Amino acid sequence: MKRIVVGLLAVVLACTALSGCAATQLVTGKEESVTAQEAVVTRIAALKGPTAMGIVKMLEDDKEAESPRYDAALYTAADEIVPLIGKGEVDIALVPTNLAATLYKKTEGGVAVIDVNAGDVLYGVSNEENSFYSVSQLKGKVLYMTGKGTTPEWSLRYLLSQNEMTMNDLTVEFKSEPTEIVSLLTQNPDAVAILPQPFATVAVQQNDSLRLSYSMSDEWQMYSDQSIQAGTATGVTIVRRTFLEKHPEAVKQFIEAHKASVDYMRDNPEEGANLIEAYGISKAEACVSLLKYHTPLIAVAGEKMKAWVQEYLEHLYEIAPEAVGGEMPDDAFYYVG
Structure with a gap:
């Protein structure tokens, strides 16, 4: 573990769409349960920007829940999240796609992609x-x-x-x-x-x-496979593999809740924009137009996610192999449900 954490700390990759201030704790949740009787609280880290915009409705609803499912924080830089993953202090993280590939190699397969969260950025x-x-x-x-x-x-x-x-x-x-x-x-x-x-x-x-x-x-x-019809898969959601193996139902629930949250944001741009501002990501005025006319926040899972991310990484690898950690991830990188 020590070797993996040291390797992770060497990964310094920036996100393409950041704004705001220091890390902001959003939801106060319980520690991950150690017994089957206790509810699982998923610890989430996300980058401010389109990668995090899609989860704010989900987090807001969770605040009102009798038994909160999430303990989430937003960050302004990817290198703030990397060590948290290595130390097992975060279960799910929303990060740039190429960083996910690099982490997969650095952790020796210790993370898996569960959905695409940002595209047209x-x-x-x-x-x-x-x-x-x-x-x-x-x-x-x-x-x-x-x-x-x-x-x-x-x-x-x-x-x-x-x-x-x-x-x-x-x-x-x-x-x-x-x-x-x-x-x-x-x-x-x-x-x-x-x-x-x-x-x-x-x-x-x-x-x-x-x-x-x-x-x-x-x-x-x-220049993409027209059967995939995929654009730039700039952001993905990853899960620690040990968490996935121990709590597969919690991961499936997150994927479903994420999609429902994104759908709400796109169907209700004014309300969604106000939530984005409330969570310190960006001003509502700009986000109303963003949600109405563009599609930076998405939630694509399953085989479509795999095909999309795989092709995106292949194109990056052609230009800069180091962008994806020096080699293409294998099939275990993708969790398709």
Whole structure:
């Protein structure tokens, strides 16, 4: 175990859509039961952003339950969650997909993916006259992005390769904060950006001259297996294998509750947006539009999840093998129920 924890602490991978403050404890639950008679309380860790948006209705309902099922906390960085998984202090975690693959290797198969929780996350933002609909139109342009050395960069590199281009065909300037990019777009009307949600929507709401013209997930689908019809599976939910083996019914219940929560959020955008703000993820004003017109939060499980994640990781592996831990995960990585 000591060797595994040390390995985990070396994994420092950022998420593509983060905002907010320090870790926030959300639900006060009991410790995981040690007897069959006691209720199982699942300890959850999630990254602020689209990965966590889909569970807020589930958590809110759980607060009112006579016997709460969840003890959850939200974090702003993946490297806050990694050691918790290694030490067995978290049962289920919502993390970037490539991090899940890396953790699978570092823990020697100690985690499994149970669903996809975030997909259509990265969007092109520009002034109307510089709108683009494919990365092929970025040749010669200045592109601002976050996520150097993480999913946004690897996704861009993959799509450029499909268009017979490389990073040398444009000028990519990586910034640490999406808010900095919004300011730069205002100063340089000829520049374009690829931003994660909800920042892309916020940028358009704050500046009437900006437009959302491009979905990276849409272009990704053009080069995917059409029988899968999968876009960018940017976030997944993983479970510790020991927890899965000991409490399979609790895991199945989570999968069902997660899907019901996502369905509610998408069917009730105003109420869902208010919950997202209440949990400190993003402002409700931006999230109403996000939930109405885009699909960053999802809950896809079973064989469809496996096919989607497997193809996504294969594409990342083509560009940067280190992105998925140096090798593709085997079938045991996927829990299909």
